[in-house]
Amino acid sequence: MINISRSPLRISFFGGGSDYPTYFNHHPGAVLGASIDKYIYTIALPMADFAENRYRITYRIVEVADRVEDIKHNVIRATLLDMGYDKPLNVAIISDLPGNSGLGSSSSFTVGFVALMEYLSGRSITKFDLFKRAVRTERDLLKENVGIQDQIHAAFGGLNLYQFHKDDLTIRPAQMATECRNALDRSLCLIYTGIQRHASTAVQEQLRNTKAEKNHKDLSHLVKLCREGLALLEGRDPETMLRDLGKLVSEGWETKRRLSTDVTLPQIDATYDEAMRLGAYGGKLCGAGGGGFLLFMAPDHVQAKMIETFGQKSFVKISLEDHGAGIISR
Numbered sequence: 456m457i458n459i460s461r462s463p464l465r466i467s468f469f470g471g472g473s474d475y476p477t478y479f480n481h482h483p484g485a486v487l488g489a490s491i492d493k494y495i496y497t498i499a500l501p502m503a504d505f506a507e508n509r510y511r512i513t514y515r516i517v518e519v520a521d522r523v524e525d526i527k528h529n530v531i532r533a534t535l536l537d538m539g540y541d542k543p544l545n546v547a548i549i550s551d552l553p554g555n556s557g558l559g560s561s562s563s564f565t566v567g568f569v570a571l572m573e574y575l576s577g578r579s580i581t582k583f584d585l586f587k588r589a590v591r592t593e594r595d596l597l598k599e600n601v602g603i604q605d606q607i608h609a610a611f612g613g614l615n616l617y618q619f620h621k622d623d624l625t626i627r628p629a630q631m632a633t634e635c636r637n638a639l640d641r642s643l644c645l646i647y648t649g650i651q652r653h654a655s656t657a658v659q660e661q662l663r664n665t666k667a668e669k670n671h672k673d674l675s676h677l678v679k680l681c682r683e684g685l686a687l688l689e690g691r692d693p694e695t696m697l698r699d700l701g702k703l704v705s706e707g708w709e710t711k712r713r714l715s716t717d718v719t720l721p722q723i724d725a726t727y728d729e730a731m732r733l734g735a736y737g738g739k740l741c742g743a744g745g746g747g748f749l750l751f752m753a754p755d756h757v758q759a760k761m762i763e764t765f766g767q768k769s770f771v772k773i774s775l776e777d778h779g780a781g782i783i784s785r
Contacts, residue, residue, distance in 0.1 A: 460497045462567030462780035463490035464558035465608035469680040474602035477665045486604040487681040489614035491773045493551040502543030513547040533596040555651040557742020559605030565589040566609035586610035612779025638693035642752040645771040650746025658743040661715035701736025701752045708739035718744030733760045
């Protein structure tokens with residue numbers, strides 16, 4: 456029997472950086488963002504007892520092992536050990552887009568794998584507990600420098616304002632008119648910089664600055680933009696919403712660039728500047744910085760110019776999705 460989990464990637468409009476405990480344990484943090492229609496698929500097949508190896512894991516490499524402790528894939532090893540799962544297993548991981556590119560792929564996989572293993576163990580799990588388990592796996596078990604927004608987006612899905620302070624989490628879905636939601640969907644696209652980086656490494660300077668309160672003003676401003684952005688999304692005129700939200704997204708990007716010297720590179724700035732010159736409403740780099748995808752909001756005719764300028768291979772059309780992680784086939 457084949458079992459498949461599907462967990463979405465994400466974009467964030469505002470608030471990235473305030474979702475680290477270094478910040479929100481001391482100040483209210485917030486993120487306004489959404490899950491998108493690009494996914495991590497995790498496929499699991501029980502292995503026969505007479506198979507040559509008990510565990511076969513296929514991702515960018517293929518690894519085999521006879522003990523869970525010997526599995527090299529950190530999340531799979533940590534999750535199986537934490538659950539005490541010791542049955543033979545064949546796992547394959549497939550992604551719609553490259554990893555380490557600012558769309559939360561690592562945490563999306565963690566969410567999807569935890570959901571899949573709970574399903575294989577005959578248990579159901581709430582979206583909230585799925586989010587908490589993924590955070591625990593990455594932060595407590597693997598000691599990764601990760602925030603909490605990627606796991607939230609992957610577990611819950613949808614376009615939401617997430618607010619967090621210490622142990623409190625509130626979720627406020629964006630209450631959008633259909634015309635505005637459709638207009639936003641049409642405007643969203645990604646440009647791939649061709650640079651992959653690990654978020655846990657890219658964010659180190661930013662976290663040092665946060666701990667020293669050097670970027671408190673900028674992070675507070677990004678949290679404030681979350682509320683302003685939500686108000687714009689809940690407007691009633693699509694064109695006004697897109698124009699004003701685009702300006703706010705670009706304002707947020709200018710603020711985010713000040714969080715660390717590792718956030719951007721000349722190549723990234725050049726791509727951003729060219730897309731804005733072509734007529735995009737606004738844009739920003741996705742994720743912790745240093746590479747990955749640039750997110751833009753742009754009219755159809757500007758997207759056509761972006762494809763011509765940056766190439767079809769670098770351009771990705773995206774839309775929002777509302778479901779979050781789940782089991783889609785078995």
